[in-house]
Amino acid sequence: MPSELIKTLSHSKKEIRDEMNRILSSNLFSRSSVLSNFLKFVVDETLEGRTEELKEYTIAVNALGKSADFNPQVDAIVRIHAGRLRRLLNEYYTGPGKTDLIKIEVVKGTYVPVFRTHLINKSNGITAEKNKTIQYSRSKLTLAVLPFRNLCPENEFQFFVDGFGEELTRLFSLSQDVSVVAHHSTRKYAVNPDDIRVIGTELGVHYMISGSVKRTAKEIRVNVELVETMNGIQIWSQTYNNLLNIDNLINIQDQIIENVCSLLGGYYGFIVRKSAVAHRKNPPSMVSFDAALWNYYFHMNFSQESYLKTRQALEEALRHDPNYAQGLAMLAELTLSAYSLGYPTAENPVNEGYKLAKKAIRIDPECQHAYQEYAWANIYLKRREEALSAMDRCLAINPASVSTMGTIGFGMACAGEYKRAHVLLTQSLNLNPHCPWWFYLGFFLVHYNNKQYKKALEYANKIETLDVFLDPLTKAAAMAQLGMTDEARADVKKLTKNFPQIADNLKTSLSTFLLDNSLVDEIVKGFNRIGASCLMVFLSLIE
Amino acid sequence: MLKNINSIVRIFPDYEDKIDFLFQTDEDFRDLCKDYLLCASNVLEMKTEISNFSAQTREYEDLQRNLEQEILQMITRKE
Numbered sequence: 020m021p022s023e024l025i026k027t028l029s030h031s032k033k034e035i036r037d038e039m040n041r042i043l044s045s046n047l048f049s050r051s052s053v054l055s056n057f058l059k060f061v062v063d064e065t066l067e068g069r070t071e072e073l074k075e076y077t078i079a080v081n082a083l084g085k086s087a088d089f090n091p092q093v094d095a096i097v098r099i100h101a102g103r104l105r106r107l108l109n110e111y112y113t114g115p116g117k118t119d120l121i122k123i124e125v126v127k128g129t130y131v132p133v134f135r136t137h138l139i140n141k142s143n144g145i146t147a148e149k150n151k152t153i154q155y156s157r158s159k160l161t162l163a164v165l166p167f168r169n170l171c172p173e174n175e176f177q178f179f180v181d182g183f184g185e186e187l188t189r190l191f192s193l194s195q196d197v198s199v200v201a202h203h204s205t206r207k208y209a210v211n212p213d214d215i216r217v218i219g220t221e222l223g224v225h226y227m228i229s230g231s232v233k234r235t236a237k238e239i240r241v242n243v244e245l246v247e248t249m250n251g252i253q254i255w256s257q258t259y260n261n262l263l264n265i266d267n268l269i270n271i272q273d274q275i276i277e278n279v280c281s282l283l284g285g286y287y288g289f290i291v292r293k294s295a296v297a298h299r300k301n302p303p304s305m306v307s308f309d310a311a312l313w314n315y316y317f318h319m320n321f322s323q324e325s326y327l328k329t330r331q332a333l334e335e336a337l338r339h340d341p342n343y344a345q346g347l348a349m350l351a352e353l354t355l356s357a358y359s360l361g362y363p364t365a366e367n368p369v370n371e372g373y374k375l376a377k378k379a380i381r382i383d384p385e386c387q388h389a390y391q392e393y394a395w396a397n398i399y400l401k402r403r404e405e406a407l408s409a410m411d412r413c414l415a416i417n418p419a420s421v422s423t424m425g426t427i428g429f430g431m432a433c434a435g436e437y438k439r440a441h442v443l444l445t446q447s448l449n450l451n452p453h454c455p456w457w458f459y460l461g462f463f464l465v466h467y468n469n470k471q472y473k474k475a476l477e478y479a480n481k482i483e484t485l486d487v488f489l490d491p492l493t494k495a496a497a498m499a500q501l502g503m504t505d506e507a508r509a510d511v512k513k514l515t516k517n518f519p520q521i522a523d524n525l526k527t528s529l530s531t532f533l534l535d536n537s538l539v540d541e542i543v544k545g546f547n548r549i550g551a552s553c554l555m556v557f558l559s560l561i562e
Numbered sequence: 563m564l565k566n567i568n569s570i571v572r573i574f575p576d577y578e579d580k581i582d583f584l585f586q587t588d589e590d591f592r593d594l595c596k597d598y599l600l601c602a603s604n605v606l607e608m609k610t611e612i613s614n615f616s617a618q619t620r621e622y623e624d625l626q627r628n629l630e631q632e633i634l635q636m637i638t639r640k641e
Contacts, residue, residue, distance in 0.1 A: 094618075095600050095601075096622070096625070098600075099597045099600060099601055100625075102593055102594065103597070103632070106632065109590075
């Protein structure tokens, strides 16, 4: 008779989650964040009844941190990790988990885990002993400050490095909004660094501050990070560079600590705000994920077909979670894009987009995408100053985001801020040459405004999108200014044939998103010049 | 199949008999070897495309080392 009998039974979600947490807290799993994330994702999705979504792609993107363009046809990483996960689970159940009452398995051929009762043959004298999992206190937000790492040569300035843990703990202990674990209890992690989620479980804290100190010949650099312990995700970081002056180190430390505490602590600090937003949010769902993917796809081509599908997916996601801030921002963007592209949309699309973006900001004041759309709504409403202010806020939230840089660059061009537009668009393209067509439109606007028509045409030629009137319009207008009348006729024809309503109301259409009237007049003038010439040719032919 | 065994034997020449035995009898071991070979061929392919030598290549290299370690553990544990 085998020493253990396994049979399939149903278990409560809580029992299964407890078992998963036991596995994740084990030494075997805490060594591998990849396999821990993999297991957590497949178990969570299964418990939420979303087994149909458990495909290589969703696992790669959601659990392994792969980018949205991950292609399971050419990248076998999920399959390989799945094999590792199966083997590690086997090892767990023959070692530290041999007395666990539930067995989680990832069977070959599927990514959907199976939960079985793991019966122990008591005649072997084995007694089930459950690992204890510390429960998070929900009565107050809790924080621990880990000892900072000393990355200076030969561990010099150790007193300075140690001071961060002690002083940050002391200052946070004065806060009424956050409880902080005594520094004495966290000191052991300086010599025994572990997965942040494991430490978080041991200490029972929601957030953890960690950091490091390093130096060059002239500077001392302190990095401070805030991590959410439930998922191990870093949610905030800051780097402080100071001139290295041994006599001034304590002052430097005081300034850094004061800055960290003022940014993170307090009623309006990052920790409280983040927790309030997280509390309001439903767990991210596959519906939201699908909607986001559709939205990315729409931005690749801007076609009417992908627009309609994206709209449907986003509306579905928001029905599922009305407080999905990113989804609200995407829907605002979609509504406004449809308005400028002439697609069927809400009755009053600009106001609708404005309201959606505003709601998204209210739900999540750190939602960069929401500020971006708030800026666009203001452009459509001809509120230039408000638009520029929202664009500045958007950039400030994450100045390193290359795509935002380009998008705001385009927005600045539409608002008539050509110099800043050019700088942002150039920076964005230098950092990532793969960009949507409207980045080129931004360059076109800048150069056309500067009467650099050759350059403008160069960028107009890069706008290759079939479904948008701006493609033939920009080419025709630039060619007209360069006197290339014959070459421009094909684009004029394309515009008048494919977009007759827009061609008849060109100025109105352009004025919806361009705030600089003189630029609009110049573009229309260029286009009309060719249009008139086409008409002359046509008249001469019928004569 | 023989070619696959030889690739694994080349990494652990001292365990040729054991590898051969496990390959014939242990499905887990065969799966592990298949994963290892898939990973190794991906690393090779990535390295031939210089432009692609990136975080992804490093990730696969780390993975290859981990799988190699797993193979060794399996061979020695079941010995």
